[in-house]
Amino acid sequence: MNQKYEAVIGLEVHAQMLTKTKAFCTCTTEYGSLPNTNTCPTCLGHPGALPVLNKSLVDYIIKMGLATNCKIRPISTFSRKNYFYPDLTKGYQISQFEDPICYDGKLEIELDDNSKKTIGITRIHMEEDAGKSIHDLDIDTLVDLNRCGVPLIEIVSEPDIRSAHEAYKYLMNIKQIVMYLGICTGNMEEGALRCDANISVRLRGAEKFGTKAEVKNLNSFRNVEKAIEFEINRQIQILEDGGRVAQETRLWDGAKHETRSMRSKEFAHDYRYFPEPDLVKVNVSDSWIDSMSKEMPELPYARKQRLISQYSIPAYDAAIMVEDKYLADFYEEVCSKLVNKNERNYKHVSNWIMTEILRILSDKNVGINEVNFNTLHIAELIELFSEDLISSRIAKDIFPEMISDGKSPKDIVKEKGLIQVSDSSAIDAIVQKVIADNPDTIEKYKAGKTNVMGFLVGQVMKEMQGKANPKIVTDLVKAILEA
Numbered sequence: 271m272n273q274k275y276e277a278v279i280g281l282e283v284h285a286q287m288l289t290k291t292k293a294f295c296t297c298t299t300e301y302g303s304l305p306n307t308n309t310c311p312t313c314l315g316h317p318g319a320l321p322v323l324n325k326s327l328v329d330y331i332i333k334m335g336l337a338t339n340c341k342i343r344p345i346s347t348f349s350r351k352n353y354f355y356p357d358l359t360k361g362y363q364i365s366q367f368e369d370p371i372c373y374d375g376k377l378e379i380e381l382d383d384n385s386k387k388t389i390g391i392t393r394i395h396m397e398e399d400a401g402k403s404i405h406d407l408d409i410d411t412l413v414d415l416n417r418c419g420v421p422l423i424e425i426v427s428e429p430d431i432r433s434a435h436e437a438y439k440y441l442m443n444i445k446q447i448v449m450y451l452g453i454c455t456g457n458m459e460e461g462a463l464r465c466d467a468n469i470s471v472r473l474r475g476a477e478k479f480g481t482k483a484e485v486k487n488l489n490s491f492r493n494v495e496k497a498i499e500f501e502i503n504r505q506i507q508i509l510e511d512g513g514r515v516a517q518e519t520r521l522w523d524g525a526k527h528e529t530r531s532m533r534s535k536e537f538a539h540d541y542r543y544f545p546e547p548d549l550v551k552v553n554v555s556d557s558w559i560d561s562m563s564k565e566m567p568e569l570p571y572a573r574k575q576r577l578i579s580q581y582s583i584p585a586y587d588a589a590i591m592v593e594d595k596y597l598a599d600f601y602e603e604v605c606s607k608l609v610n611k612n613e614r615n616y617k618h619v620s621n622w623i624m625t626e627i628l629r630i631l632s633d634k635n636v637g638i639n640e641v642n643f644n645t646l647h648i649a650e651l652i653e654l655f656s657e658d659l660i661s662s663r664i665a666k667d668i669f670p671e672m673i674s675d676g677k678s679p680k681d682i683v684k685e686k687g688l689i690q691v692s693d694s695s696a697i698d699a700i701v702q703k704v705i706a707d708n709p710d711t712i713e714k715y716k717a718g719k720t721n722v723m724g725f726l727v728g729q730v731m732k733e734m735q736g737k738a739n740p741k742i743v744t745d746l747v748k749a750i751l752e753a
């Protein structure tokens with residue numbers, strides 16, 4: 271990016287709430303039902319049908335407000351935001367306008383260089399989703415109204431974000447928080463979390479913000495980062511060429527890696543917001559807020575700090591564990607099953623997760639909560655090699671069998687005779703043999719090519735089917751070479 275300029279970014283994030291029923295009727299929010307079966311006169315907008323607010327939605331948004339240090343408004347109201355869309359049969363969306371239930375919050379993000387930054391949260395409000403037009407199933411456009419009335423919260427940030435990287439971190443934080451609160455799956459690819467990015471650029475040091483463009487259709491974390499980067503550069507190029515940035519809504523094209531104009535910006539007055547006459551005001555008492563505070567779980571940042579102090583693992587490891595609540599749960603469960611609960615083993619557990627477990631998850635493209643690992647067996651396996659009873663090579667080798675057959679690693683090791691040999695005299699005999707078999711390698715070593723030692727250690731390990739304690743092998747080979 272051209273250093274003359276600075277980017278200014280504000281994000282609008284929609285999160286689909288995991289309530290059992292819709293925002294204003296008792297239809298199920300279940301995903302994957304036959305099209306148009308989860309509907310009723312209220313969510314379809316039949317004249318005369320009356321909405322009733324789902325209390326769980328208010329519980330959830332209060333929790334989100336508390337998690338992001340927002341003020342909670344004691345009395346807030348709903349408004350109608352008017353649209354004409356085939357997938358919005360009511361002709362309007364019930365939303366909140368002047369008096370969102372949560373406002374004036376903040377979120378602290380940690381950047382890759384470990385510095386911290388606070389992003390202001392302007393507001394968080396409740397609204398309902400629209401249905402879905404389906405263009406690719408038939409020659410005609412079809413419509414599925416199951417999603418009409420599914421509850422959303424919209425989290426609007428202050429224009430405090432200054433780079434694509436910061437936007438990514440902010441969004442990742444939001445995702446982690448909604449998942450920890452259990453109010454949203456956080457899945458961007460499935461549309462449960464959606465993000466629109468407002469982007470402008472200005473000369474570094476300038477006080478006034480530039481004209482912003484709003485980019486939509488960002489359906490993955492990678493796309494958010496790439497689209498913001500593209501848009502920043504596009505706007506800088508316009509300014510450098512002496513032009514003016516247009517205030518408009520742009521669409522990210524993930525295939526072409528570019529944003530393109532969708533429509534010129536619409537303004538609040540275009541929606542003809544007016545108070546929703548069919549719903550009463552939302553009254554949130556102090557005792558309601560109190561009871562929600564009591565239900566607040568440990569949030570990602572606090573959990574990261576606790577993992578660092580309780581298990582003495584590096585901040586890097588802790589950050590990876592807490593990124594996914596289920597992974598952190600899994601980490602703590604394996605640790606709880608260790609016989610020897612010490613720092614060394616705790617670190618082995620995080621190493622094992624960061625390498626073996628995450629590899630399996632990414633190969634299978636699943637989350638840790640979708641796989642049934644036996645945490646006791648994993649703890650046993652880690653202790654086997656941590657105590658030098660097997661080599662880490664063998665631990666990795668038997669791991670697939672352990673998970674596919676559900677066998678205990680101790681049984682596998684016993685059955686196959688894989689217990690590590692730590693008896694120096696047994697190892698020494700093989701070391702002597704390997705040295706005798708490789709006179710030219712010894713010559714090379716003496717001539718200064720010390721890296722041949724790895725070859726000799728490898729030969730010994732091979733002779734002993736990987737069962738020799740590698741540290742003892744290394745020590746013995748070294749002693750002979752340096753004699």
Ligand code: ADP
Pocket residue numbers: 278279280281282426427428429430468469470479480481482538
């Ligand atoms: P609008 O009236 O166009 O919807 P809002 O003031 O409601 O604009 O802001 C929408 C989002 O855009 C917020 O996240 C806000 O932080 C962000 N935003 C506002 N002005 C700018 C700007 N000049 N550059 C980048 N983002 C901005």
Ligand code: ZN
Pocket residue numbers: 292295296297308309310311312313314419
């Ligand atoms: Zn309904």
Ligand code: MG
Pocket residue numbers: none
């Ligand atoms: Mg706005």
